[in-house]
Amino acid sequence: MKVCVLGAGSWGTALAILMAGQGTQVALWHRREELVQQLKEDRENTKYLPGVELPSGILPTSQLDEAVRDSEVIILAVPSHSIRNICVQIKDFVHADQYVVNVAKGLEEGTHLRLSQVINDELPYNNVFVLTGPSHAEEVAKGLPTTVVISGEERESCECLQDLFTSPAFRVYTNPDMIGVELGGALKNIIALGAGISDGLGYGDNSKAALMTRGIAEISRLGKILGAKTETFAGLAGIGDLIVTCTSMHSRNRRAGILLGEGQRLDQVLDSIGMVVEGVRATKVARELSEKHGVEMPITNGLFKILFEDADPKDVVTEIMTRSNKHEMEEINSLYYYGWN
Numbered sequence: 431m432k433v434c435v436l437g438a439g440s441w442g443t444a445l446a447i448l449m450a451g452q453g454t455q456v457a458l459w460h461r462r463e464e465l466v467q468q469l470k471e472d473r474e475n476t477k478y479l480p481g482v483e484l485p486s487g488i489l490p491t492s493q494l495d496e497a498v499r500d501s502e503v504i505i506l507a508v509p510s511h512s513i514r515n516i517c518v519q520i521k522d523f524v525h526a527d528q529y530v531v532n533v534a535k536g537l538e539e540g541t542h543l544r545l546s547q548v549i550n551d552e553l554p555y556n557n558v559f560v561l562t563g564p565s566h567a568e569e570v571a572k573g574l575p576t577t578v579v580i581s582g583e584e585r586e587s588c589e590c591l592q593d594l595f596t597s598p599a600f601r602v603y604t605n606p607d608m609i610g611v612e613l614g615g616a617l618k619n620i621i622a623l624g625a626g627i628s629d630g631l632g633y634g635d636n637s638k639a640a641l642m643t644r645g646i647a648e649i650s651r652l653g654k655i656l657g658a659k660t661e662t663f664a665g666l667a668g669i670g671d672l673i674v675t676c677t678s679m680h681s682r683n684r685r686a687g688i689l690l691g692e693g694q695r696l697d698q699v700l701d702s703i704g705m706v707v708e709g710v711r712a713t714k715v716a717r718e719l720s721e722k723h724g725v726e727m728p729i730t731n732g733l734f735k736i737l738f739e740d741a742d743p744k745d746v747v748t749e750i751m752t753r754s755n756k757h758e759m760e761e762i763n764s765l766y767y768y769g770w771n
């Protein structure tokens with residue numbers, strides 16, 4: 431199969447390396463000609479993924495129409511806020527039989543749409559898929575064992591893409607729950623910012639475990655209302671991605687959180703990370719969704735106050751910790767289930 435990857439940031443480049451390593455021909459599109467020239471000359475993405483050689487099967491290009499027209503599979507690897515724009519740019523030369531695979535993790539600001547819905551809006555005749563899960567670009571590019579999930583509406587085409595992406599070091603599972611896998615990928619970034627803040631404040635492993643566990647609880651609460659299967663949040667696209675993002679120094683969300691916890695301002699933090707920190711926009715959208723649907727999301731709410739209302743992270747932690755007492759599972763299952771009246 432011929433493939434194009436739109437977006438030569440860290441994830442687009444790593445996926446191109448993965449597929450080219452298996453003999454697939456990959457057009458790697460980037461919007462800036464100077465970066466394309468640098469990729470061609472050095473055979474390395476020194477800005478976004480330094481230290482990994484680009485296999486010969488990768489063709490860097492700034493010609494969007496050529497890259498798209500020649501491909502059977504189009505992989506969208508730009509940040510979530512650019513997904514609609516890239517679809518608008520390609521809609522005149524996309525064919526209905528081309529598969530579109532989104533690998534970005536986020537929700538659209540304003541509309542609250544999941545990214546597959548945004549893509550469907552602009553490319554209504556294409557089959558849309560999502561590839562997600564615990565997968566830092568730096569490790570995938572080095573061939574370190576990784577597991578992810580692919581989701582889409584048709585089982586057969588999902589399995590076909592499962593085969594395309596699978597390698598001995600990259601194991602792909604299918605999951606038909608598009609809503610769940612997309613929400614898991616988008617919402618874990620909020621909790622990862624929180625985990626970073628906790629680290630930046632000098633809090634310990636207990637605090638991080640609390641954030642991760644109560645984080646997946648609030649993700650599941652919102653996800654259930656939005657139509658996801660709660661089991662999905664116990665899988666790779668849920669707790670799996672949450673674990674990797676909250677614990678890894680590769681995570682831009684966690685690193686941004688650390689700097690915030692150390693007292694830096696959001697604009698300074700985003701400048702110094704220099705790559706997309708999806709959790710910031712996701713926090714805004716998730717907070718609006720939680721208000722719209724009346725779902726309690728104390729961690730997301732706290733993050734919103736830190737990011738957009740200049741709240742002191744320590745005060746936010748105190749506020750979260752001193753809410754009224756609760757049962758652990760009350761939001762998800764009836765207490766009768768546990769044998770209590």
Ligand SMILES: NC(=O)C1=CN([C@@H]2O[C@H](COP(=O)(O)OP(=O)(O)OC[C@H]3O[C@@H](n4cnc5c(N)ncnc54)[C@H](OP(=O)(O)O)[C@@H]3O)[C@@H](O)[C@H]2O)C=CC1
Binds near residue numbers: 438440510516534536
């Ligand atoms: N990095 C990772 O490990 C993983 C990332 N993801 C997700 O993949 C998505 C992309 O992340 P990642 O590659 O890491 O991001 P990076 O910040 O590394 O790179 C983003 C790339 O997108 C380009 N870009 C930004 N806006 C536009 C636009 N409007 N049109 C065209 N190109 C644009 C940037 O170009 P320029 O250089 O010109 O600014 C840059 O090449 C995110 O949603 C992220 O959550 C998912 C799994 C793993």
Ligand SMILES: O=C(CO)COP(=O)(O)O
Binds near residue numbers: 683
């Ligand atoms: O989604 C990711 C890993 O699965 C990447 O996370 P960051 O954007 O926080 O680096």
